[in-house]
Amino acid sequence: MCRWLAYSGSPVRLDELLYRPANSLVLQSKHARLGAETTNGDGFGVGWYGNVPTPGLFLSTEPAWNDRNLREIAAQLESGHVFAHIRASTGSAVQKTNCHPFRHGRWLWMHNGLIAGFPAVRRELTLAVDPLLFPEIQGSTDSEILFYLAVTFGLEADPVAAVARTVGLVEEVGRRHSVVNPIQMTVATTDGETTWAFRYSSEARxxxxxxxxxxxxxxxxxxxxxxxxxxxxxxxxxxxxxxGDLRGAWREVPESTCIVVHGGREELRPFTPVAPATAAADGVR
Structure with a gap:
């Protein structure tokens, strides 16, 4: 599927994140160790926050290991908040508008996984997006639809609740279309100050x-x-x-968990989807 990283802290040059680590993201684009696919060569994207309100984006359909422009930019650009994503398509076209991260205002979003049975549920999920947001959808991926559903459900006010409602809708629609396990995801989203990342799948794997x-x-x-x-x-x-392989440097995020990172601190919270009927009963749009 895909591989991604989300960094926050003091400004760091992008090549320190993308190229220099022993198991760097660029290396993972050829030789991922834990991904569903070893190769993630269907494009990449980098999003970063600088001195203007809207984050910058650099997207390419080239494989990350073979893009000279990425190496040039990474050697010069510094940021204290970076999203980077390497893509392995699950069926949608290899084109720039399908590369992550996706952007809406100050917000970035990236996804590893899929909506199972997406051709069957795509229309219904797309129609659930706020009509005012629909013109912003540029590509054809399930990941972008997830993003704009989350924005529709209040991402900018309460990211955890918005993603819970999004996943709940995807599961409800999928199961009505006889999809046994409708969603597989690790998702990250940020407003440039806080990062929220989610690990969840319908099959709990x-x-x-x-x-x-x-x-x-x-x-x-x-x-x-x-x-x-x-x-x-x-x-x-x-x-x-x-x-990298430094002992003790990494901790696995548990199944069905949201991790919130802000100001050098992280908090892990249980993550549970919210079904549409439950959301309606609570009086939420």
Whole structure:
């Protein structure tokens, strides 16, 4: 499927995240260790926050390992909040509008997984998107539909509740179309200050997801490791798979969990989808 990383902390050059780690995201585009596919060569994208309100995007249909422009940009660009994604298509076209992250205002979104039986449920899910948001949908992926459903359900006000309602709708629609396990996902979204990441699947066998541990602890354990001195103490990473093999550096995000990262702190919360009938009974749009 795909691999991704979400970074927050002091500004860091992009190549420190994308190229330099032993199991870097660019390396994973050829040789993913924990993904459903070894190769993730159907394009990539990088989103970052700088000095303007709207995050920047660089998207390409080239495989990440073969894009000279990515290497040039990564060697120059610094940011304290970065989303990066390498894509393995589950059937939709290889085109820039299908590359993650997706953007709406200040918000970014990226996804690893799929909506099972998407051709059968696509129309109904698309029609559930707020009509005012519909013109913003540019591509043909299930991931982008998930994003705009979440925005429809209040992502900008309460991301956890919005994603819970989105997943609940996908499962309800899928099961009405005889899809046994409608959704598989690790999702990350951010407003440039806080990152929310979700690990969930209908069959409770979700794709891998990890978060980094406190760097000050690692520096104490490994004082001679130069890689640990590039990032600040408040730096945090949420990744599809660990970027290296340093013992104790990574913790797996449990099944059916949301991790919230803000200001160098992370909080893990149970994640449960909310069915449409439940949401309606609570008086939510």
């Amino acid at each position: 979700s794709r891998s997801l990890f978060h980094s541990v406190d760097l000050s602890t690692l520096r104490h354990q490994y004082p001679d490791n130069p890689a640990l001195h590039v990032l600040s103490d408040d730096a945090r990473l949420v990744v599809s798979e660990p970027l």
